[in-house]
Amino acid sequence: MTTDEALVRALRDGDDHALATLYERHRHALYAYSARMLGRAEEARDVVQDVFADLHARRATLPALRSVQAWLFTIARHRCLNALRAQRDHARLAPRPADVAHADASAPVLAGEEVALVRRALAALPDDLREALVLREYLDLPYAEIAAITECSESAVKSRLFRARQQLFERLHPVLHEGEAS
C-alpha cells in the first residue's frame, strides 16, 4: 500500500488521483473528530471538505510532511476551533450543552439511548478535554500523536484524558451502572 507521504509527493507532482486516495483513507477519521468537536453533521462535513480543498489548493507548495494524518488533523482542528468560537458568539443566550447533559443524566436511560447520551455528555466537556478523548477513543491515536495535533506535551495529554474520563463517567453514570441500579 502506498504511504500517505508518497501520496502527498505524488500530489505535489501533479497526480490528482492521490488526493482521492488520501480522502478515502482519512475522511472517516476527520469526520468523526469534527462531528464530535462541533456536534453538528453539516459543520463537520464542511470541515472535512475544507481540509481537502485546502490540501488541493496547496498541493504545489506542500512541504515534506512527517505525518500526513497529523497535518490533516491540525488543519481540521483550527477550523473546528474557529467554528466553535463562531457557535458561541452566535448562541450566547442558548441553553448550554452542559445543562442539557446534566438534566438528561439524571433521567432513566432507555435501551438505544445510550449513544445519544454519550454524544450529549461529550458535548458538555470542555473543548480541550473533549478533543483529547475523541482523538484517543474514537481514533485510537497514540499519546505522542495527540500531543502533536493539540500542540501540548504528552503528560498534558495524559492529564486531560484522565480529567475527561472523570467528567464523562459522572455524566454517563446511568449508562455505566444501569444493571446495578435494578
Add this chain to the structure above:
Amino acid sequence: MTCEHAAPSLSALVDGELDAAAQPEVFAHLQSCAACRAFLADALRARGVVRRDRDALAIEADAVLPARPPGARRLASAWRAPSPALAWATFAIGVAALLLAAGITIGASAARRGAESAPRPAQEASTPGDDDANVVYVCSMPEYRVVSTPLPDAPK
C-alpha cells in the same frame, strides 16, 4: 501510592500508554483500592459505549460526505480549452460546412425555379397532375417530347 497519584496512571493503563516501570506500583495500588478498580471498570464500560457511537459515526460519515474530495471533483468536471490550432481547424470546418449547405440550398432552389419557368412539353401530353409528377414524367420518359411536336396535317 495514593489514589491522587494512581488515577492518571489508570487512564494511561486503559490506553496501553503506561510506562512498564510504573506498572508494578499501579497494579499494587489497584489490589488495595476499590475506588480505583471502579474507575478502571468504568473506563472499560465507557469504551464499549463510545465504540457503538463510533460505529454509528462511520455510517453517518458515508451518508453525509461526498464520495470524492472537492478538489478532485473540480478537476473531473473542469473544461479544458482546446489548443489554438485545434480551435482554428474546428472553425474552418464549421465555415466550410455552412458554405456547402448554403450552396446546396441556393443551387436546389435555382434549379427548381428554372424547371418551373421552362416550357414543359410533356405536360401537354400528360394528364393533369401535380408538378412533381410532371417533372418525374419528363425526366423518365423523354420520348414523350416527340409527341408534343406539331403533327402533320391529316390527309384530306
